[in-house]
Amino acid sequence: MAKVLSNKSLADNIYFLKVSFKETINVKPGQFFNLKVCRDESYDPLLRRPLSVFDFDLDNNEVSFIYEIKGRGTRALSNYIKGDFLDIHGPLGNGFTVDFNNKKLILAGGGMGIAPLYFLAKYIGVNNDLTLCLGAANKGVLKPLVDYFANIVVELKLSTDDGSFGSQGTISCLLNNSSLGKEVEYDYLFGCGPKPMLEWLQSWMREEGISGEFSLEERMACGNGLCLSCSCKTTDGNKRLCKEGPVLPADEVIINGL
C-alpha cells in the first residue's frame, strides 16, 4: 500500500502522481509500478495499470509518476486524492543500464515515453554528458514535462508535431538535423516512445553505428511474468516485457515482430 501525497493535473489529461511507501524500497530508472485503480472490493477496472517511475526519492521512499488519461483506468486513477491509499506492485522490471562514466549519451523520448527519462537523466547525468531529444504532439503536452528537466543541467532538444514548441516534426528531425553535430561521437542511446519512433530510431542507430536500449510497452495482465500477455519478439526469442524488460537492447528488439 502506498499513500497518495499528490495527484494533480499538469495539463489537459496529463497528471503528476506522487506516493509514499511505508516500507523501504529501492528503484532503478526504467523500472515500473503496477497500480490497482479500482477501489476496495470492486473488480472494475479489473487489471492493474503499469506506469514507469518518473522520479524517486530514496530518503523518503517516495515515487512519482506522470501519466496521460487514456481510458477508464487512468481516469479512475486521476480521481484519487491526497491521503488516499493505492495498492501498488513494484518496482517491477529490469530498468535501464546505468553504469556509464564520462560517456556521451542520447536520451530520446516521445510523448509519455519522456516520463522514464527524467529519473534516468538525474541518475546518470552527474557522470556523463547527456543530450535529451524530447518530442510530443504539441506544447500543451511537452511544456509541463520539459519544465522538470530545467532543474537538471542537460542539453535539451525539443520538437512538437505541430511546431507549437521547439522544432516542428518528430524526434527524427532533432537527431538528423546538423545541430546534433556530426563531429560528436555518441556512445549510447536510450529510447522510449511510440513504436514508429522506435522503429525510426532503430534504423538510424544502425546507420550511425550507435548502440543503445529501448523501454517498451505492451498490454500487461500481471506484471509478474505469469501470463505471457506482454511478450516481445527479439533476435534472442520472446521476452516478457514485465520481467526481462521493459528495457531491451535496441538491436535485439523486433518491433511489431509478434
Add this chain to the structure above:
Amino acid sequence: MVYNVGLKTSLGPLKLESPVMTASGTCGFGRELADFYELKELGGLIVKGITVDPRDGNPTPRIAETAAGLINSIGLENPGIDGFIKEELPFLKTVNTKVLVNISGHSLNDFKKLAAVLAENEGIDGIEVNVSCPNIKGGGLAFGTDPELVFKITDLVRKEYNGFVMVKLTPNVRDIIPVAKSAAEGGADALAVANTLPGMKIDIESRIPVLATGSGGLSGPAIKPVTLRLVYEIVKNDILPVLGLGGIMTADDAIEYLLAGARAVGVGTATLIDPYAPIRIKSGIAKYLKNNSFDHLQEIIGLAHKKGANL
C-alpha cells in the same frame, strides 16, 4: 494463521493438502510465484499449456479488459514438450505441492504424444487435458464441443498415461453433460469446469477488435455465474469429481463453488492481479469454516444441492 479446521480434499485419486490450485496459464511454471510464497501453501499448481512443438504465441495485443473481465488470446506460447522437460521439469520436481501439466493439441495424435512423453518422466502428479483448443482437421472447431472427440482424446491419454488425468471442459457448449460423460467413459479421474468463454472487445477509436486475433477467451468475475452453474449441473449428475474454476476472486467465490459440489477450486485471473490471491482465498475458506462451526472442508461440499435447482 492457524484455524484448526481440516482443509484436505481430493479429486478422485489425487490427494490435496488444501483445496486451492492455481489455474493453467496464470502461474507460469511456478517459478515466479515461488518468489512470493512457498508453493506448498497451494493445493496444487496447474502449469501453462504445453504443446508438442514450441510456440511463439499470437500477435499482440493478447489481452483486452472488459467489465470485470479479461479476454486473452495468448496463443499457447510455450517451450514445447521437450523444452518443458528440459527447462521446467527439474524445477517442478523440487516443489512441494501437486503439479499438474496442462496439455493442448491440434490433433488427436498431439494428445497421445504429449501423454506418452509425460508418462516417461517422473516428477509430476498428473495431466490436465485442455480440450478447448481448435481441432485443425475438424475445421477449427474446439475438440471440447464434440462428446465423441472428448472420449477419443481422454481414451488416448488414459492408455498412454497411468497417473491422474483431469479433463478441462469448455463452457462453450449447448449441453455439457454429454461431454462430461464422454470424459468419464474415456477414463478421466476428474473434470476441471471450466475454461474461458469466447469473447470480444472493439476499440471504438480504431473501430477494430482490440485483440490482434480478433477474439479470445473471457475470464474473471464476469464468467463466474456461468461456470458455477455448470459445476452445479455436473455435480448433480454425479459424473466425476470436479475442480471448479472461473472468476474466483475471493474466499466467498470459492465457497460458492464448494457448496455447488466442487472438491477443489482453481484461481486464475485473480492471481494475475494479486499473486497472493490463492493464499488469501485458502485462509478465507478456513475462516469461514471456523466461523460457521465446521470442522472440515468436506462438510460443506455440495451443501447447495439440498434445496435443489432448476437447470
